[in-house]
Amino acid sequence: MKPPEKFSIPLPKDFSFEECLWFLNRDYDDCLHMIRNNEVWKAFQIGAEQVAVRIGADRKNLNIELISGNNSSAVQAWLNNTITEWFDLERDLSPFYRLLSADKKLSYMTGAFKGLRLLGINDLFEAICWSIIGQQINLTFAYKLKRRLVEAYGTSLSAEGEKLHIFPGCTVLAAVPVEELRAMQFSQTKAAYLVGIAGAFARKEMSKEILMALPSFEDRQKALTAFKGIGVWTANYALMKSLRVPDSIPYGDVGLLQALVAHNIMKDRADLEKMHRLFRKFRGWESYLVFYLWRSLSAA
């Protein structure tokens, strides 16, 4: 017997669906989800299956409706876990808000961005690809490149007249000739990085499981930076978005530096000691601090 097409996930305190939706729908054109009628629409790959959901919220719950794919209790369990992780629902933000409140220049965030969760990229391969795509180019262009990659090599399914894309698998990307990516305006080096790392995932030399089995943050970072194309910024970004490491700082990030200068925390982008001093006050919440600082870069 099939479970109903809808189910709910109870919300924790300090959660704002509106803030999360704002992030997912900010100024860029992300091809991997869609916002409509105050709901997020997204397709997922579950093993060999594909499903699509519509996620809305009321005061107490996230409400998930399956709009494509076969329903089963296993699929629902998978979706429950995945969406809980995606929205970071199991984290208690109150310690973070206490730290913010204690900081004169940042305390406004506890009100302005209240309930914003660190939206993740659950799939490690996708997170790494995305951070490589985003290296040293503006985000508008980065989202364009991602769209070209996804439309060329990913899959998609239709639900209620909408086409929902799924990021290409590592096996597919591993077989893509670098020249094809060049033609899509990926740089030579970036194209080679992507195909190279896809190969490592396809051969199971790298995976989320492998990374999580490593004992320390440093070990995980090293395992990632061993690949051509993954430096500290990329590794830490992926660890923050995919493994949800709470104290991962994407050092060198221009957005982060911009935000710190804008808040008068650094006098200029070279004033790194001030940055380190700030992060020292946010031990255990560095990733969230970075995410909120990024949030501050965009107007309401």
Added chain:
DNA sequence: AACCAGGCTGCGC
């Protein structure tokens, strides 16, 4: 039209 963008590699010291 110059300067910038959610960096990385390889080299010289």
Added chain:
DNA sequence: GCGCAGCATGGT
């Protein structure tokens, strides 16, 4: 280990 040039390509 640290600093720095060179890179590659569109956006503003």
